[in-house]
Structure formats: structure tokens, C-alpha cells
Amino acid sequence: MNIRTVLAWAAAIALTAALAMTYTAGYAQKQRVASIANVKGTVSVKQSGQKDWAPAAVRMELKEGDELKTDAGSTAIIRMDDGTMVKVGPLATMKMDKLDKTGAASKTNIDMGSGKTWSRVNKLNEQSDFSIKTPTAVAGVRGTFFSSEVAQTSDSTFDVFEGAVAVSSSANPDQAVMVGARQRSTVAPNQNPSAPSAIPANEYDAGRSGFSEEEFAAATYDLQISVSPQVVEPGKNATVNVQLFRNSSPFKGEVNVKLNLSGSATFVSNGSPEISATTDSNGALSLEITSTSTETVTVSAQLTIKVKK
Template identity: 30%
Template sequence: MKRQWVMVIALLATLLAGCGGGATTTAPPPAERTAEATAPPTEPPPPEGPRATIVDVVNEVDAHALPEETWIDAQVDMTIYLGGEVWAKEASTARVGLEESLVRVAPNTIFTLAQPDPDTVQLNLEDGQVWVNVEGLGPGETFQVETPTAVASVRGTRFSVRTTPEGGTVISVREGTVVVSAAGTEVEVKAGEEVEVPPEGPPGQPRPMSLQEQIRWGMAADGNLNTVLPAFGEPSWITQTGYASHPQCSPDGQYLAYFYYRESADKGYVLYDREAGSFLEPLWPEDTWWMDLHPYENLIAYNTGFEIGTANLEDGSIVSYFMLPDGSLYGTPYWSPDGEWLLFQGEIGAPSRSHVFKAHPDGSELTQLTSGEGDFTHPVWSPDGNSIAYLRSEQPGDSAELWVISADGDPQAVITDTHFVPWMYPVWSPDGSMLAAAGYGEGEYGTEGGLWVIPLDDGGTPWMVPGTEGLTAVNPVWYTDGWPMWDLWILPPGTELPEGEGWPLFFEARGEDGGGLWWYAPGLTESAAFYSSAAWGPIWCPEGENVLFGYTEGTEEERLTTIYSFPLISVP
């Protein structure tokens, strides 16, 4: 209580003094103000040196602009100064600008912006992968990426640096030349090559870029490092003796079916359980030619020379089958999108070699959809199941017209001015607004005719994909269900996003310089561009988590096919 009283007394004395109590001496006038009030403290100026800017962000990306700052959510237009860092987390990516250069940051990657000397801009990469397009450097200036085991230096190029789980580094180059130094040794890596640097060792010899590295470049496919295929991470794979093709995943992604053949006439379909990691012994006929998986059930439709049937994927048992009266040599039976019908071609004799049919899986309501003379082949459902596209040629092997009919056989469109190869299925875009088909050229069997896109809305005119003139361009694959990162594409000045869904369009290209997978998207690139040396792909698994590619090695009886399954980054 004593302390409380003292406090109160002191307060009262102060109040009395303020009210004029006590001495009456007049206080001197206040001194004139001779200086301005002290200004509030200001933030220190940002450090000198190079600066980076966040261009775009996908999923979960953190950053801090200055050293020792707290990590925060990375925002578009956020500035990163010397010592600042960018961290793309699991299934995430970001694009970062440095003056006229660009950096694509891979998932599970952290880089630090550094400047070891006044003429060098450096990214310190402790773990992960970056793709870089370096432009606009002045005389004597250098851009480099440093990992714990190597330094990659450039003056103007498009390249990637990736750390490995073993502690090494892989550098790959799309354009230009990169100088890689480690353990006192330097090597030059040119376009289309990669080099691996082991932990605490010198760089190895440059080698052709591996398929896995090529697929990763889908994350940064052009000069603006636009993503055209977000396949990233370590793939799983299986190998098959001979040539394996036409793979399909079951709706839940558990099963993989594909066709294989060898020059010795050994051929057939294979069923692989991806969860168990084992091949299954099917019970359907050994002379099965082709198969198609049901859109939402674990069923498969197959054909032999004389029957069409369906089988259960889980135990291989036959569910149903039927035969075409007076016909044989059925084409692949394709399920309708609702799983209620099968669409196929059958040879029925003169005056036409084959016609297009549909039927329920048990053979009921068998309906011939085409009539007249000619060869009617390669029918395929539209995505909504309301239309069917097929090819018609006068004689087997002749150039083909492209026809579109309703699911009941009523004509809807016919393309006669442009001719197509008669041995390759046309492919619908995901929204049903376009078809892609291989053109008929001057090569053997009509090859070298390029790849054509046929718009169906408002009677559009077919056009050839730029860059495919004189190429045999086959097996086109649209990006499934459209591409969710369109709004993040950086387009060249004066261009617009392409119409319709399904871009980019992938396809197999074969020419004098060899083959491989190419891609094209109007507005994003002037002409088709090389993607990878895979034999086929990408093949989408319905569950949306994986994409398949095939890679072949060897020839004839020594040929091997590796089927890779790459994880996909989920894009909201």
C-alpha cells in the first residue's frame, strides 16, 4: 500500500503544478525552433546488382526477396534481390525473369540469386532442376548455374541444370553451347547433348540427350520456356521384346494393355498389372488382333479374324462375343463414349471391300452405317458419341476422303479436296471441333503427305501443320481435355491463343533425318517443333496422373521396346 500512496502523491503534485499551485515564477518563453523535426526511419535501399522478377506461379511456390527474410507465398511481379531465393514445392513450378533471360523452376527446387563478380549473374542450385534461356548479355558478361558439384557457364543459349539423387549434376542443352566445369576439368556441351558430373569428379563425355531428359523439356519447350507437357519426375518402365504399340490404360490406371509383334510373326496383346508389377495371362483368343478398353469399366473389346468379343480385365474371362453374317476381317472394335456400343469395320465383299458397323457388345442391334461402292475404313467416335468420322477410298490403298456421319449414319460432312492416307485413323480433338489426319503424299503407300487439321465448325478449310511438308506425320495425339496452362503461355507479339481445345498437338514424324515426336500449337510456335526421340506418345492414362511413351532400340529380332510411365504435374 505504501508504494501505491507514493504514486498517488506524485501524481497529485504534478496536477497541482499544472494548475498554478506553488511558486508563481513566470516561465521563460519557448526558444525559437531552429531545426525540423526528425524524419521517421525509412527502409534501407535495396542491394545493388541483378534482380529477378516472378513471372508466373503454378501451385505452391514460396520466395523471399532478401537474405534472411521469412519465406512467403511467391506473387507475380515480386522482385528477388541478391541473396533472395525461390522455392517451387512438390508438383509446383514458377517462371522467373532476369533482364531479358528467363528461368523455369522445376518442382522440389530452390535456387538463390548470386553475383560472384560484377560481370557474372549466377543461380546457386542446391537441389532440383532449372531450365534457362539466356539472352541480352553485354560484352564480357556471363550467366552461370552452380550446383555443389559443377558450374555451367553460357553467354546465350537454352539449357537445363539438374541435380541427381546421388549428388551429381546433369546439364542438357537445347540451343547454343554450354561450358561445364568441375574438378578442374571443362567440357563443351552442344545442342541436343547432355553431360553428367559425378559427385567430386570431373564431367563425363557429352552424349546424346536421353529420352528422360527430352521428356522433361516439355516443362520448358520453347524460347519463352512455356510448358506444353507437364511430365516430370522419375518414370517407371517395363520392357517388351519386339515392337510394342497401341498402349491403353484401364479407367482406374491399374492395367496396361498393348500390342506387340516381332519380324518372326510372333505377335499378340499383353496385359500388365501396374499395381502388382506383373504380367497377366489373358483367357481371350490367342488370335486376337486388336483391343480397346472400356471407358469406365474393367472390360476390353477385342477382335479376331471372325468374331468380336468382350472380356473381363480382372480375370480374363469372356463376357460376350458375336460374328458378322457373311463377313470377316473386322477392324478394331471401339467403345462408344457411353460404353453402350461397339464401332468397327467389316469386310463383306463386292461391290465394297469393307463397311462401317455398330452393335451392342452382345451383337444386338447390329447396324451397317455406310453404303455404296468404295472402301469404308477406320471409323472413330466423336468425344460426345454423336458423330463418327471414317475414311473412304475408291480402291484399297488409294488416297482417301474424310467423311463425318451421325451415330445413326446420316451424313454431316465430307472432305474431298484434301486426300488422306487410307491406313491411319483420323483423331478427334477433345471438344469435337477438329480432326487431325495424315495427308496422302508422293511417298510409298501415300507417305510424305504431312499432317492436316480439319476444322468442322462453320465448314472450315483443312490446313497442313506448318513444318510437316514432305514428312510422314502419323498418329496425332491431342492434349487430353484441353490444356489448363493456356492462360500462362507467353505468346510472340501479334499472336493469339489457338481456337478449339486439344493444343498442343503431338505426332510422330518420319523423314530423311530420322523420326521422333513433334508438337505444334498455333500462335505459340511458327512451325512444328521436335520434342523427343520416343517412338510413340504421349498416351494419357484416364486417371490423369501418368502419361506413357514408347522407346525402341535395336532392329528386327533384336528389337526391344521400353514403355515409360511419367508422372504428370496436376494443374488446377
Template identity: 35%
Template sequence: MAKVVGFVCFLLCVQVHAADKMYGVFMVVKGGVQIHTEGKTAPAKVGAKVYEGDKVVTAADSRAKIVMSDRNVLNLSPDTTIEITQYQNDAATGKKNVEIKLSGGKIRSNVEQTYDGEKSKFQIKTPTAVAGVRGTQFQAGFDVKTQMTSIVTFKGAVSLAAVNAQGKMVGNPVMVKKGEMTTAAPNAAPETPKALPKEEIKQIDGDSVASAVTAPVETATVEAGTNTRDVASEAPLAGTDKPAAPTSMIDSQDMDLGMAQEIKPIAAPVLAPPTVVKAPTQDTLKDVTRTLNGKTKVIITPRPR
């Protein structure tokens, strides 16, 4: 019950003031994960923040899960490099624009916000294609060797357009619906989306999520007061017959209640005091007399108390 309450508190705290810069928090870090920001490189740790303009790189056998301040979730597979080139979500103006460059590997996105694809966009760009969504769950991949872009949709639909080296669209975009996948080769239109067997979709779905169920190559620890979390301690004990818990976008094992302490909650709106209109009372007497020109004259006299 405490973990559930903590999870709810995190979702409330992970939102920020409109004037604050959008950012994400590393919820899971397994193996070698690095953050490149403003010319500096640092190892990622659970609870570390990532901002617009940062580049995140996962090594072989490494994974990461980032929860953005607007609740969108990014899961990075091994050997993946992304750059958060643009991340806007202004509650005051309603402006929402996200652009993430995927230069290698795979990224699983759980898009909680709604984008119209025109005034507000959520896009993942590779060197050969652009994927746009309005609110869905999907995996985008880019193979550096073959220069092939791939899309697998788990929920909703994803629009995929192929682009050439000059950034111009090649052929017509395709819509990849739930349970479908497609690929886009260099200088070629995307293939017609095809449905995948349910078991294959289930396998890809599970593999694309960075949960804290299996033992990591390295550990990441975050401290908040007396609350210390070691990701390695969450691995199943050797020799136990208990099956591994199913993976999910955010599960209780991925949570650390101290990691969100620095995240500013939404300020409570300041409401003007309500205008009180007093109902008429019996404290007044009205004497009405008629003047000579036909107009009515009203004289109000306070009633003695």
C-alpha cells in the same frame, strides 16, 4: 492481337535504367513457391519481384517462371532451390555477371543476353559443378541424394566443370552441345557428353518449362486496376477434347498486362540539338582591293534589303 501487343509492351517495359537494381518478375506460380529475402519468407505470387540475394524455393508439384529485367528467363521445376547470388547488367559500363546457386532440383534457363565467359559470365553453380554459358537454353539439375550434377542443352552450348568441396576444378571441363547431356559426380571429372534421342530431348524440353496450361495446385492472383488474373482459370475445361497448347518459354497465357506497370522502361536518350550551318546567301557583297605590299584586303558590305 491484344495479347501480342501486350507481350511486346512487356518486353519493352521489362528493361530498366542502368542505375536501377536488377530484378526479376514471377510470370508463373504454381503450388507452393516461397521467396526468402533478408531473413524473411513470403509466398511468391504472379507479379512479385525477386532481387539479387534472394532465394526461391518450390515445393513438390510446384513450379515457377521468372523473367529477369534483361529478358533472361528462369524456369524452376518442383522441389527446387536456387539463390540469385549475383545479378549484374549495367548498360552504362557493359558489365554483366550472373551467378545462380542451385542447391537442389532443376532449373531451365533461357539466356537471351550474350556473355563472353571472361569479362561477362552467366554461371549456375551446384555443390559439385559449375555450368557457364554465353547465350543459350539449357537445364541444370542437382540431385541432393546422389550429389550428381546434370546438364541438358536445348540450344547453343554449355561448358561444365566439376569442382570439389574446396572449389577446385576436377579434371577437364566439357562442352555440352545442342541435343546432348552430361553428368558430374562428386570428386570426378564430368562424363563425356552424349547425344539424346530427339523424343527424349523434346520430352525434357517440355517438362522443364513452367507454362500456365495445366491446372496448378494453388492459384496466384495479381490485380492491377480492374485487371485481375487467376492462373487457375487458364486450365483446360474438363471433358474437352481440345489438346493442350504446346509449351514455350513465354506464351500469351503466361502474360498479365498489369503486372509490369511498376517496371521502369528505359529512359529515352537526351540528344543535343543539331548544329545548323547556314549556307552562304546573296545578302553580302564582297569588294576586293589589293594593297601595296601584295596582300589582299577583303571588305564585306551588307546588301541593302
């Protein structure tokens, strides 16, 4: 199956996120799975229990114990099943330390070895928690937007852009400080967290833009397109199927999509390689195509989704 997806968010921002979640039925504790929503540059993944690293790719699943690393100038966005997202910056290493769910309680813990992450955590219930662990500190939240950075000295710095984060030292986890919006705390090795202080205005803007509203919105959506049969024969029809997802579930609503076909293929309804069509109320769309020659047809798509900031 050939799939090529090109998306645009309002001002032509690429939407290249995906999430495929699976659950193990019949157990009180469920094996949760995260997914890589976006990859830029060179990003590698090592599965739990394996020795070798493999190139990361969009829609690749991450399970408990899996590790991820980024090269210089490279980033990745990881999406959890509740819509929480973590952007991993360049030259970073991390491990999915805990991903489980028992009843309504979900536990997510990410172990950061180096580099910087930005976490946009959806509001969690009282039984659930999300935490970032570094070599010197632990940051726990239930719904917020913050960054965490591990310096070469192993100092860990937490900048909070929205909500609040409880920061504690790995050496003294019972002594936590609450870091509020527009505040920062740093934890040096074997030291308690510094008292929260205001993030300088220029650093606040630069830090927040590390995982922008537009980038977050883009990673929320995934447009999947397939052509069946894969090879179109002259005079015969094939079907282009389009499905828009939001946080791994079919999007509820109608969306206008512009589709373009490769080669000599055209849409049956208008005889053109281009068409503008509207999905049904579940974000799905099917269109017939044909071709004058035997070819493998590739489809590109563009859509606009208006997201409230």
C-alpha cells in the same frame, strides 16, 4: 486498384508473365533485379538477410541473395532484365547468388541446391555471363537453352537443347567440357564432368518440353489493366487503361484485345460489357466505361500474339 489479367497465346495459352525492373542510378555497378513471371502451386521466397519464407507472387522482385523454393507439383519462372528466363521445377531450391551490372557487363549466377531448372539464356555480349552453380558443378553460357538437375546423390546433370554449355566440376573448375546441342554431361561429387554423350531421343523431347516455346513466349509478355476510379458510380464514367509489355518495356506495335467487364458495367462506345479494340503503336489503350449501379469493376482480357518459332 483491381487488376485481373487473362491472356491467350495463339492457341489460348495463358500469358501470365510480368517483370518490373528498377536500377540504382549514379553508380558504376548497378543493382539488378529479376522478377517472378509465373507461379504454379506453392512457391516461397526468402529475402536476403531474412529468416522467414513468404509466398511467391507474379511481379515479385528477386534481388541478389534472395532464395526461392518450390513444393511438390509446383513451378516458377524467373525473368532477368535481358529477357533470359529460368524455370524452376518442383521440389527445388535456388538462390540468386549474383545479379550485378557494371557498364555493359552483366553477371548472373544462380546457385541451385536441389531440383531441376530450365534456362533459356538470351545471347549475351562478351563482357557478360550467366551461370548455374550446383553442389558439384558450374555451367556457364552466353546464349542457349539447357536444363540442370541436382539428384539426391548430389550428381548434377546438364542437358543442352540449343547452343553449348561449358560444364566444370566445383572441385576442379579449370577442367571444363563443352556440351553441345542434344548432348548431356553429368558431374558426380569430387569428379570431373563426364564426356558429353547424346541425349536419348525420348528424353530429349521430354526434357525440352519442360520449358516449351509456348510457355517461354507466354512469359515474355505482360498485359496490365487498371480501372480509374476503382469504384464506378451510377451515371458516371471510369477509364479502363490497358498496357502490353514485352520483357518489361512497352510493346511496340498494335495488338487486338478483347475486354470483358464484370457486373453491370458497360463500355460507353458500344453499350456492351464486351468489346474488341486495338492498342496504339505502343501497346496502350484507354476506354471509357459506365455502370447503372455503384460497383467495383473487374476487367478480364484476351489477346492473341503470333510468335515465330
